[in-house]
Amino acid sequence: MKTAVSKSGVSNPFNQVSKLGNTIINAFFLFYSLCCIVPLILIIMISISNEQDVLVHGYSLIPRSVDWAAYEMLMKDWVQLLRSYGVTVFVTVVGTVLSVIIMALYAYPLSREDFPQRKFFTFFMFFTMLFNGGLVPWYLVYTQMLDLKNNIWALILPLLVSAFFVLIIRTFFQTTIPQQVLESAKIDGAGEMRIFFQIVMPLSLPVLATAALFSTLNYWNDWYLSLVFISDDKTLSIQYLMYKTLLNIQYLANNSTAASAIAAAGGNVTYPNETARMAMAVIGIGPIVFAYPFFQKYFVKGLTVGAVKG
Amino acid sequence: MARAIAKNVRKFWVFYLMMLPGVVFLIVNNYIPMLGVLIAFKKVTYNIPLWETPWVGLQNFKYLFMTNDAWIITRNTLLYNTLFIVLNLFIPIAFAIMLNEMRNKFFSKVHQAIMFLPYFLSMVVVSYLVYGFLNETNGFINRTVLEGMGLEGVSWYFEREVWPFILPLVNTWKNVGYYAVIYFAAIMGFDEEYYEAATIDGASKWQQIKSITIPMLAPLMIIMTLLQIGRIFYSDFGLFFQVPRESGVLFPVTNVIDTYVYRTFLNLGDIGLSSAAGLYQSAVGFILVLLSNWIVRRIDKDKALF
Numbered sequence: 001m002k003t004a005v006s007k008s009g010v011s012n013p014f015n016q017v018s019k020l021g022n023t024i025i026n027a028f029f030l031f032y033s034l035c036c037i038v039p040l041i042l043i044i045m046i047s048i049s050n051e052q053d054v055l056v057h058g059y060s061l062i063p064r065s066v067d068w069a070a071y072e073m074l075m076k077d078w079v080q081l082l083r084s085y086g087v088t089v090f091v092t093v094v095g096t097v098l099s100v101i102i103m104a105l106y107a108y109p110l111s112r113e114d115f116p117q118r119k120f121f122t123f124f125m126f127f128t129m130l131f132n133g134g135l136v137p138w139y140l141v142y143t144q145m146l147d148l149k150n151n152i153w154a155l156i157l158p159l160l161v162s163a164f165f166v167l168i169i170r171t172f173f174q175t176t177i178p179q180q181v182l183e184s185a186k187i188d189g190a191g192e193m194r195i196f197f198q199i200v201m202p203l204s205l206p207v208l209a210t211a212a213l214f215s216t217l218n219y220w221n222d223w224y225l226s227l228v229f230i231s232d233d234k235t236l237s238i239q240y241l242m243y244k245t246l247l248n249i250q251y252l253a254n255n256s257t258a259a260s261a262i263a264a265a266g267g268n269v270t271y272p273n274e275t276a277r278m279a280m281a282v283i284g285i286g287p288i289v290f291a292y293p294f295f296q297k298y299f300v301k302g303l304t305v306g307a308v309k310g
Numbered sequence: 311m312a313r314a315i316a317k318n319v320r321k322f323w324v325f326y327l328m329m330l331p332g333v334v335f336l337i338v339n340n341y342i343p344m345l346g347v348l349i350a351f352k353k354v355t356y357n358i359p360l361w362e363t364p365w366v367g368l369q370n371f372k373y374l375f376m377t378n379d380a381w382i383i384t385r386n387t388l389l390y391n392t393l394f395i396v397l398n399l400f401i402p403i404a405f406a407i408m409l410n411e412m413r414n415k416f417f418s419k420v421h422q423a424i425m426f427l428p429y430f431l432s433m434v435v436v437s438y439l440v441y442g443f444l445n446e447t448n449g450f451i452n453r454t455v456l457e458g459m460g461l462e463g464v465s466w467y468f469e470r471e472v473w474p475f476i477l478p479l480v481n482t483w484k485n486v487g488y489y490a491v492i493y494f495a496a497i498m499g500f501d502e503e504y505y506e507a508a509t510i511d512g513a514s515k516w517q518q519i520k521s522i523t524i525p526m527l528a529p530l531m532i533i534m535t536l537l538q539i540g541r542i543f544y545s546d547f548g549l550f551f552q553v554p555r556e557s558g559v560l561f562p563v564t565n566v567i568d569t570y571v572y573r574t575f576l577n578l579g580d581i582g583l584s585s586a587a588g589l590y591q592s593a594v595g596f597i598l599v600l601l602s603n604w605i606v607r608r609i610d611k612d613k614a615l616f
């Protein structure tokens with residue numbers, strides 16, 4: 001059965017869309033791609049504008065004069081920024097590693113047909129996708145039972161296991177690890193742990209990479225856990241910092257050690273609130289947008305394989 | 311069950327060990343909170359430990375449904391989600407079909423990559439982007455667009471009528487890439503021979519789309535839609551919480567069940583009301599998931615969740 005393979009070139013010349021149609025389609029997507037990029041450019045441009053220009057003329061796509069004052073101000077307050085970045089990086093790395101390992105460990109027995117409680121444990125995990133206890137009990141478990149308020153682990157634990165991905169990993173194990181490989185390993189006297197770590201895992205890099213990518217994205221973008229569990233300044237994620245900054249224009253000025261130092265010394269400082277806010281956003285978005293071109297391909301691949309098979 | 315486990319522990323102890331972290335996680339993160347739905351039937355005050363608080367039956371639910379809020383949040387949740395489901399169906403498919411028809415495959419890939427970017431951004435970032443446009447004093451729309459046309463600026467974050475348009479627009483912008491990629495992958499897998507036969511029979515592009523592409527996409531469309539319907543009582547918390555920047559004036563059009571549960575619990579401290587709303591959402595959501603899955607099973611057994 002032939003399928004429509006996408007060659008980077010021209011497809012079947014007898015069944016192409018008309019030239020006019022193609023022009024319209026290209027024009028449309030050019031427009032839409034701009035729609036996706038322009039908002040980000042606007043934010044960047046605001047952040048390098050002069051604060052007075054912004055207050056007088058509003059946000060514009062082309063800054064009247066390029067002014068790095070916002071970034072200079074933020075760099076003076078580098079302590080909080082660095083802390084939040086540290087928190088986010090730590091949470092993302094530790095969380096992703098733990099998450100992939102725990103999920104793979106859980107998925108493997110589920111993929112083995114000779115495991116008698118297979119159905120039970122599959123259902124045990126799957127049921128959590130259907131019903132949950134709601135915000136209140138979940139919050140109480142983490143704060144009262146586990147006492148994790150203001151603890152960095154409160155930013156890691158809740159996102160460790162995604163039932164959806166466990167299923168995807170399990171399906172991958174089932175369809176891609178040949179029974180013969182497992183059997184010959186057993187004949188050679190290998191224990192289950194060894195089989196798992198030395199045979200199954202190396203063969204499963206594609207699905208593990210996909211799970212890791214989505215897990216990384218999840219952890220990096222999280223602001224909700226900081227919102228719910230963290231009230232001190234030390235353990236805030238960078239996304240949460242951005243959220244606070246957007247909500248309250250005074251947040252940066254109020255929390256600025258640099259500004260208060262100047263004020264205490266008797267100087268007059270007008271904090272570049274508008275532009276600094278946007279600079280904050282750029283600093284928060286930066287890594288994701290940088291990393292995007294590299295990872296986009298793998299995301300799409302993982303997504304489509306999972307959607308088709310899962 | 312226990313005896314079966316005991317018998318198998320010797321043989322499969324490694325498996326049990328492997329699953330232990332996951333099981334512990336699920337118990338702590340999911341199952342113990344499930345037991346916690348009982349809180350909705352208690353009257354909880356902070357000075358009494360949880361297990362000693364009195365049972366009050368359906369009192370919390372009575373409070374909840376007596377308020378106008380219960381109706382508003384349910385209406386908002388259902389209307390927005392229905393709109394999202396419709397938009398998430400038609401627009402991505404249109405995009406996927408158009409992408410497939412692009413002559414230059416390289417551009418097709420580039421546009422796909424760019425289209426997918428919004429999905430990567432967190433809702434906080436998105437709320438910044440929206441703010442860049444809708445900020446009352448400095449926003450791009452008020453200052454550059456409207457002023458340029460000689461019109462007065464609008465207090466976007468205080469104007470209720472516009473948000474039923476803004477939120478779906480933002481939601482679509484963020485998710486179109488994701489769904490389009492899925493549908494595009496499906497279209498790529500369609501047998502070329504159908505199209506060749508149609509071309510020989512003299513079918514136009516529109517006819518091909520109408521008679522081949524859409525019908526072949528139908529099963530995927532139905533499943534995607536049904537699965538989303540099963541989640542119709544749950545909202546994207548980030549969208550409704552971050553983008554409107556918590557403007558209280560907008561609550562009648564931006565408050566959904568998820569944000570209501572959050573606000574009554576963590577802002578107002580009303581555990582009873584919040585738990586009742588939470589259980590309401592989980593219970594109805596559960597029934598809907600079962601229902602939608604049952605329907606999906608009737609159509610295509612393989613595609614059902616269970």
